[in-house]
Amino acid sequence: MEDKNFKAKIKQIAVDHFDKNGYYGTTIRNIASEAGCSLPMIYYYYKSKKELFHEIIKKDYFDILSRQAEQIECDNLIDFYSDFVYELNNLNEFDKKIYRLGIKVYLGFDGDDELIEYLDSWEKNIASRHAQLVKPHLKPQQNAEVIVSTLIHLLENLIESIIVKNRFLPKEQIRQELSIILADKIKNK
Amino acid sequence: MEDKNFKAKIKQIAVDHFDKNGYYGTTIRNIASEAGCSLPMIYYYYKSKKELFHEIIKKDYFDILSRQAEQIECDNLIDFYSDFVYELNNLNEFDKKIYRLGIKVYLGFDGDDELIEYLDSWEKNIASRHAQLVKPHLKPQQNAEVIVSTLIHLLENLIESIIVKNRFLPKEQIRQELSIILADKIKNK
DNA sequence: TAGTTTATCTAACGCTCGTTAGAATTATAA
DNA sequence: TTATAATTCTAACGAGCGTTAGATAAACTA
Structure with missing residues (x-):
């Protein structure tokens, strides 16, 4: 071999x-x-079992996250997030397992403290990235803080459904759920 | 002793x-x-390590869930769900750990297949309970399916934030996030 | 071809695991 | 007080763990 x-x-x-x-x-x-x-x-x-595990999280999991974060063209907010979530359905099985492993560590359910801290700092980064992405699209009178945090909570659970619970979510359902939060809060084109 | x-x-x-x-x-x-x-x-x-673990999930975790499910008085939907989520902040540390353990098993991150299946069937039960609770309050023209599933996704992630990530969520934030989904979808009193 | 590097193996070391046998202690009941 | 039952212990069994020493085989290189 x-x-x-x-x-x-x-x-x-x-x-x-x-x-x-x-x-x-x-x-x-x-x-x-x-x-x-x-x-x-x-x-x-x-080198060791620990190194093998760390490499999977620090390298492979972050590769997937980075690949996702690249596509930040954002014309229509709802289109963007629908695609973002829907595409998780199409990850290959290997990447899905790595993603699942990453979430498990992120939630503090596996791995050591070093690894958990490692993921924590990245996810904080993500939160403010969503804020930057969403805020310019909001109608002026809206309470941006709450909308962004609600959106993130919804996104996280949609991701978890697909990746962790291994469910398939149809694009139309994803779009409708996102629309409930965003539809009347964003400016018309 | x-x-x-x-x-x-x-x-x-x-x-x-x-x-x-x-x-x-x-x-x-x-x-x-x-x-x-x-x-x-x-x-x-x-009897064994396995029995100890099983008892914690099958008995203690379900006791907490059952205790929560009891209070189904539901005058105002947003009030009800705000309380429901907010009260998780006030669980004692022991119950919080058990809850966390239950979620971990529910997500398939720990425990054996028997236990995971055990929790799966309960959670399916919960989903339809939310539907029954919410639907009577919705304005007639609304798409109930999507609203309920969006609500459940938000609820699950709020619960996870408090229980798994061990964050404190203020009541006002919980209420505002729930309102984004429910406020203009339910009948006025 | 001879020498070196790369890939792979068998065998074991020292440790920890879940679990139990069986004895000693303590409390309860007669 | 004596017999029975409820607690608690020391000591070990057999198995599996992560890891490594050191030998062998295969593939390159000179």
Whole structure:
């Protein structure tokens, strides 16, 4: 088996196990056995179990987040957020598991304190990004603070439904729910 | 140490550890050591680690949920839901940890499949209960389905903020966010 | 071809885990 | 007081854990 692919295969299996059984419930032996290799092979590619887990969160999870954050063209607010949420349905299974793992750590349900803190700071960043994005579109008399925080709460739960509960949400439903919050609060084009 | 109190103390410590370190990250030895007793004492009161965990979810978590579901007097919808969410701030720390543990299992982040399925069926029940509660208050032309599902998504995330992320949400903010979804959709008194 | 690097293995070390056997202690009841 | 029941203990079993030492095989390089 050639270097690059095999290292990736190990991570793929690791993601699967971390996702299904958590950090403590996952064993290097299980990963090795499913990868069809001996136990020390895992250590040939990854320094330790902890490093493997950290890399998945710090590198792979953040890659997905960054890829999402790139598309910040925003003509119509409701279109934008509908697309943003809907596209989560179409993530491949591997990325979905990584995303799920990231949320699990973010909520403090897995991983160590270092990792949780790491994610916390990013998510704070996200909140103010939404505010910047939304505020210019709001009608002047609106209470922007509340609208943004309500929107974020809705978004977070929609994301959780798709990623964590593994449900499919139709685009029309996403759009309608977002419209309930935004429709009469934003300026007409 | 007398029977009843000591058994309760064990559970209190167990909840703390399960909450902080998950099922696999929690050890009977740690529980015993923190309880200041020998290891087999835990087995004197609980058949196994699994039974202890199951009891916390199936009994204690559901007790909290049931207690909440009791107060279904519902004069003003926004008042009702504001109170419902706000009161979560005032849960004692023990109940909050149990609630948090329940959410963790509900999201499939801990516990075994039996437990996850157990919670799934209850939460389905809850969804239709909200529908029954809300629909009579809606103006006739409204799309009830979407309003109810949006409300549930908002509620779930508010609950998660308080219980899982351990934030305090002021009553006024809760009320304002709920109003964004409900205010112009419900009949005037 | 000989030497070096890369990939992979078997075997084990030291530790912790959930659980239990079986004895000692304490409280209760006769 | 003695017998029974309720608590609590020390000590261990067998299994699984993360990790590593050190040998072997395969693939490159000179």
